[in-house]
Amino acid sequence: MKITRPGRPPAPSLNWAYFLDVDGTLINIADTPEAVLVDQTLLDLIENLHRASGGAMALVSGRMIADLQSRIKLPQLPLAGLHGLERRDSSGRLWIHAAPPATKSAIKEALAPVLARHPGLLLEDKGLTLALHYRLAPRLAGYVHRFMGRFANAPEQGLELQRGKYVVEIKPAGIDKGTAVAEYLAEAPFKDRRPVFIGDDLNDEHGFAEVNKLDGISIKVGKGVSCARFRLPDVAAVHHWLGEALKGTA
The missing domain is CATH 3.30.70.1020 (Trehalose-6-phosphate phosphatase related protein; domain 2)
Structure with a gap:
């Protein structure tokens, strides 16, 4: 891995495919997984970006899909949980990779x-x-x-x-956020779009590497060594950057 260069990523486009980590990226990390807060402003941002991008937006998280759904409450939103071990596609089908x-x-x-x-x-x-x-x-x-x-x-x-x-x-073994992104990119509405992956943690490096192979936009949130090509400083900056894609769509 290499240290990402400073500075913001390019202005976002609604023609891209968005893959977003949750904890540390869309919401601030809390002491325990149950203690995180998802406010209405974030819910509106997720819903509006999903709609405006033609459905080409998925959350790719270490949380279970059931946990994500209970907090996000958007049944049409594609969700990948447990670092890609479970994945709900844009049609609502569920795909599972399980250990004994x-x-x-x-x-x-x-x-x-x-x-x-x-x-x-x-x-x-x-x-x-x-x-x-x-x-x-x-x-x-x-x-x-x-x-x-x-x-x-x-x-x-x-x-x-x-x-x-x-x-x-x-x-x-062998399943991660990168494989989840690859599976989404083989399907509509993600197929043939430039992929964006935003994350903050070591487990997001697989997602960064996958979109880098496709000349996508990989964005590391916060400090630390990463293979991501761009960087945003914190959760608030992620919200602001994603919000720029929605300007003029209201």
């Missing part, structure tokens, strides 16, 4: 004594993945990464480690 339930149960059993010893850790069962949050216990970062890495280092399990901001997630 027995494997997930074994990992939860191994984590039980760890959680008992360290109450600052939070295990989030997302159905298809398991995410261990350490935002409330940042001193345990190294321990969490090593412990969760044991499961990803067993090739026969077909699992991999997904690292984020104060979270480590175990998920099926």
Whole structure:
């Protein structure tokens, strides 16, 4: 990866295809996943951009689709959840990439004594993945990464480690935000449009890399090393930039 160059991306176009991360990109990160706030202004922005772009807009998140839907409440909006393991296309069809339930149960059993010893850790069962949050216990970062890495280092399990901001997630290998973007771009209304991916975290690098291959617009939110080609400083700047695409459409 390389450090992105400073400065804003080019002015947005309604002819592009938009793929947007959620936490840290459209909404500010909170101490726990349940504590985030989605206000009406953001809901209006998402709905208006989806409509004005002809439906070529999808949220691509680490959250479950059910979680996203409960907060966004736009049943027609394409959603990719769990870093692409589940994906709802523009026609409403749901696509799933799942890990064996027995494997997930074994990992939860191994984590039980760890959680008992360290109450600052939070295990989030997302159905298809398991995410261990350490935002409330940042001193345990190294321990969490090593412990969760044991499961990803067993090739026969077909699992991999997904690292984020104060979270480590175990998920099926080979599926990520980049593969979700590629799947959308093979379908209407995204097909043959210039792709845009906006994200803030390590797990968004797959999305950046995918749109870079297609001469798309990759935008890193905030600081840090990234392969994204452009940068915006924070969530408010993302809202403002996306809003520019809607000028004159009201």
